[in-house]
Amino acid sequence: MSATLNAPPVRSGIARTLLRRPEIAVASLALVSMLAIGAINPAFWSAGNLFSLLRANVIIGILSLGVMMIMLSGGIDVSFPAFAIAAMYVTIKTMIAWNYDGVVLPFIGATAIGLLLGLVNALFVTRLKMIPLIVTLGTGTAVRGFLLGVIGVSTINIDHMPQALIGFARTDLIDVTQANGQHVGLSAMVLVYLVLALGVHLMLRHTLIGRSIYALGGGEEAARRAGFSVPGTVFFIYGLAGALAGFTGLLHGSMIWIANPHDMAGLELDVIAAVVLGGASIFGGRGSVLGTMLGVFTLVMLTNSLIIMHIDTTWQRIVTGAIVIVAAAITSWRDRGRSA
Amino acid sequence: MPAPLLELRDIAKHFAGVKALDGVSLAIQPGEIHCLAGENGSGKSTLIKVVSGVNSVDSGEILIDGEPVGHMTPRLAIARGVQVIYQDFSLFGNLTVAENLSIGAELRERRRIVSWRRMRAHAESAVRRLGVQLDLDATVDSLPTSGRQLVAIARALMADPRLLIMDEPTTALTGREVATLFGVVRDIQARGIAVLFVSHKMREMLDISERLTVLRSGRVVAAGPIGQFDEPAITRAMTGSDIAEDPYVWSGDDAAPNLLEVEGLTVPGELDAVSFSIRPGEIVGVSGLLGSGRTELALALFGMRPTYAGTIRMDGAPVRLDSVQAAIARRIAYVPEDRLTEGLFLPETIDRNIIVTALPRLSRFGVMRMRDAAAAAARTIRDMAIATPTGDRPVTQLSGGNQQRVVIGRWLLQDPRLLILNGPTVGVDVGSKAGIHRAIRALARARGLGVLMISDDLPELVGQCSRVLVMHRGRLTAELPGVPAEHGAAGLRATERALSDRLKALV
Incomplete structure (x- = not known):
């Protein structure tokens, strides 16, 4: 006998591959779900449904990129929905007040607001050595409270929304005429998501700051001893995650033509569910952009398809909650006993 | 130069x-x-x-x-x-x-x-x-x-x-x-x-x-x-002081019944027909390379290999150790290798760390009897010679060796008959090691406790055990008798060399 209690259990080749490359597992889950849902309701495969599914990936997807980075470093972020909505609402309020209509400047503004708020998170995490969950719970709640208490509680609807933003978000990549004669388009915002995802992927994979995020997730003390600047990395990821949140907030408002300061409440769970489903470890150090994108796709597809399968929408929350728990259980099992 | x-x-x-x-x-x-x-x-x-x-x-x-x-x-x-x-x-x-x-x-x-x-x-x-x-x-x-x-x-x-x-x-x-x-x-x-x-x-x-x-x-x-x-x-x-080397010699009654008898203990892939016995007051060492089955033997005796085959008898009566609860009920205690990472509640006090496994015994209707608990903790601190003026200090303030004693002492509160120690002094310095050894010996002698000591440390095995079993590939391959007291340090060295040679031959 060669296996001992301390040695890693010998697993079959397939199991090992799946554990090493969680992307394959998520992709298989997505594929099986697609086939199953398509079999129950063939309308799933219509261009209209597929396009709207992809469109629904955009907001959760970009937010997931930020959260995934933070989880890679061993942290967690629950403040981003508040940051996103704050950046969006403040930007649009300002645009209306100044009677300004445009696209580029507002997005820069919203991104900057998000960046600033993200850096506040980083400040608490590095200087006061606080636990990221508590920090982001606090900053998220405070920012949401500030928004509602100081900036405003009223929803800005389509009549008052800056038209240039709506016009930008309505851009389509391709147009298809369905069998029923309906025109459906694939939102160009999908492209925005893909470009950002590619950017984050290249950053994580091929830059030293990206590798420092993995190193930090592998062990903070080891990262420090190797010569990485731990505070530098923390500021970078929380700043970038905040910037992505701010950007996404405005994109979200533009896409739904409404600026609602109460929006995105509870969205953090969906995003964290998607990231964990995509194979990122809740203990840090493991995760990839591809996995996260697949996780987002699968989660959005499962929850959205409940509607076309005529299942009550309250089940969406149950499905999301279940996905968080099951996916986290699987990754914990995978990471169990490692680096103990 | x-x-x-x-x-x-x-x-x-x-x-x-x-x-x-x-x-x-x-x-x-x-x-x-x-x-x-x-x-x-x-x-x-x-x-x-x-x-x-x-x-x-x-x-x-x-x-x-x-x-x-x-x-x-x-x-x-x-x-x-x-x-x-x-x-x-x-x-x-x-x-x-x-x-x-x-x-x-x-x-x-x-x-x-x-x-x-x-x-x-x-x-x-x-x-x-x-x-x-x-x-x-x-x-x-x-x-x-x-x-x-x-x-x-x-x-x-x-x-x-x-x-x-x-x-x-x-x-x-x-x-x-x-x-x-x-x-x-x-x-x-x-x-x-x-x-x-x-x-x-x-x-x-x-x-x-x-x-x-x-x-x-x-x-x-x-x-x-x-x-x-x-x-x-x-x-x-x-x-700063001499630590005397004196081998542990079992001085019990040869005719006394065995505390533990193991016959043909088999766990597929881990243990292969292991048979041995321990008498009250004996300290029996287990040596072997990592992966030899020595840890699995301990786990099997502690009820963590419920599907084992073979017979285990305590005091002559067959027992079925198919759960940790069953093992604890037979008053078997196991101190695992990784006790420092998993065994201690670091932010808690020494007292609370000691009594934590005995809470059911120290409570009535789910409410702790504080006076009994304090007395039990104080007794353990004395028995294990834990170097602290009082038990209400954080356990982190103790040295590694003293922390080890807290974990061992905690199990002794269960009043065990059989104590299984896996690497009892790993990472402990020489002075504390001697203290732990003294405490284990005293318990074996005074309470008639049977001890199964698994260790990589050959001088520890030879010096502290009344005999040493050698394991390899899930089997017991040899048994080395204890060193008679009159052979002293030279006898210890000789037995240690013999043990070392046996282990090398296994590679």
């Missing part, structure tokens, strides 16, 4: 009023293996941190090649060729071997963009230089401890060090792995790299080093060529 590679002159360092280093002087010659010995808290770690620039000094001088370096910083230490391999290796478990080996170079060269091809080439040359086999694409936490250590060594060598500091490198290694490590260390030395080997294991110091410096309470208490030392001399220097 050329200037020493590294020289420390009269180094002093205080932490919050405590003298960690008090006038330490030390010289390391190029290419020598120098051993730094001392008990936990003697200042070894502080000395390493001073040399590596992590801690600044209060007074004194550090010289490299005879020149004072002034203010030492980590960056300067690395630039002057000092590399430290920490006890925890400081590796990234989630990254591949290749990236672990090369990320430091990318960082030193201040790259912004990393090249996977360049990193791989780097890693390949590092592994080649060390002359070992490593799977570059495996993640580090899929490697065994010895593999991780090789990665850490290979990484350190990439910086072209002139002095390699290894902090207790053998703690988590088996005997065979230690031999491999020593081969690597000698190989490093052959390239002219000096090695500062930090240890508290006597046998290893005598085996590997050329010069020895012993620290006690922040002072150098002995130094010189290794030839001037033997084990008692080192022990005396480290502890």
Whole structure:
């Protein structure tokens, strides 16, 4: 006998591959779900449904990129929905007040607001050595409270929304005429998501700051001893995650033509569910952009398809909650006993 | 004579009023293996941190090649060729071997963009230089401890060090792995790299080093060529007192019934027809290589291999140990190897750590009887000779050896008949080790406790056990009788050699 209690259990080749490359597992889950849902309701495969599914990936997807980075470093972020909505609402309020209509400047503004708020998170995490969950719970709640208490509680609807933003978000990549004669388009915002995802992927994979995020997730003390600047990395990821949140907030408002300061409440769970489903470890150090994108796709597809399968929408929350728990259980099992 | 590679002159360092280093002087010659010995808290770690620039000094001088370096910083230490391999290796478990080996170079060269091809080439040359086999694409936490250590060594060598500091490198290694490590260390030395080997294991110091410096309470208490030392001399220097070696001799009644009888204990893939017995008051050692089934034997006796085949009898009556609850009900206690990481509630007090396993016995209707609990904790502190004035201090304030006693003492509160110890003194310094041994012996003698002691530490097995079982591939392959008291230290050495030979023959 060669296996001992301390040695890693010998697993079959397939199991090992799946554990090493969680992307394959998520992709298989997505594929099986697609086939199953398509079999129950063939309308799933219509261009209209597929396009709207992809469109629904955009907001959760970009937010997931930020959260995934933070989880890679061993942290967690629950403040981003508040940051996103704050950046969006403040930007649009300002645009209306100044009677300004445009696209580029507002997005820069919203991104900057998000960046600033993200850096506040980083400040608490590095200087006061606080636990990221508590920090982001606090900053998220405070920012949401500030928004509602100081900036405003009223929803800005389509009549008052800056038209240039709506016009930008309505851009389509391709147009298809369905069998029923309906025109459906694939939102160009999908492209925005893909470009950002590619950017984050290249950053994580091929830059030293990206590798420092993995190193930090592998062990903070080891990262420090190797010569990485731990505070530098923390500021970078929380700043970038905040910037992505701010950007996404405005994109979200533009896409739904409404600026609602109460929006995105509870969205953090969906995003964290998607990231964990995509194979990122809740203990840090493991995760990839591809996995996260697949996780987002699968989660959005499962929850959205409940509607076309005529299942009550309250089940969406149950499905999301279940996905968080099951996916986290699987990754914990995978990471169990490692680096103990 | 050329200037020493590294020289420390009269180094002093205080932490919050405590003298960690008090006038330490030390010289390391190029290419020598120098051993730094001392008990936990003697200042070894502080000395390493001073040399590596992590801690600044209060007074004194550090010289490299005879020149004072002034203010030492980590960056300067690395630039002057000092590399430290920490006890925890400081590796990234989630990254591949290749990236672990090369990320430091990318960082030193201040790259912004990393090249996977360049990193791989780097890693390949590092592994080649060390002359070992490593799977570059495996993640580090899929490697065994010895593999991780090789990665850490290979990484350190990439910086072209002139002095390699290894902090207790053998703690988590088996005997065979230690031999491999020593081969690597000698190989490093052959390239002219000096090695500062930090240890508290006597046998290893005598085996590997050329010069020895012993620290006690922040002072150098002995130094010189290794030839001037033997084990008692080192022990005396480290502890400041002699620790008598006297073998444990079982003095019970031969006719007394066995406490535990194991017959044909079999767990597929782990244990193969293991049979032995323990009498009350006996301390029976179990030796074997990692993976020999010794831990599995302990787990089976503690009810963690419920599907075992074979017969287990306690006091002559057959028992079925198919759950931990069943084992505890038979008053079997098991102190696992990793008790320090898993066994203690570090933020809690000593008292609470002691009574935690006995809560049901110390409570009525779910409410704790505080007076009984306090009495039980106080009794344990006395029995185990835990060095603390009071039990309401945080358990973290205790030394490693005393923490170990808390965990062992906790199980003794269960009033066990059979105590299974797995590596009872791993990572404990010489003085505390002797204290733990004394406590175990006293319990075996006074309470008629049967003890099964699994250990890698051969002197411990031979000195503390009334006999030693040798395991290999799930079987018991030999039994060495205890050493009669009149044979004393020489008898211990002889039995130890015999045991060592048997283990080597198994490889």
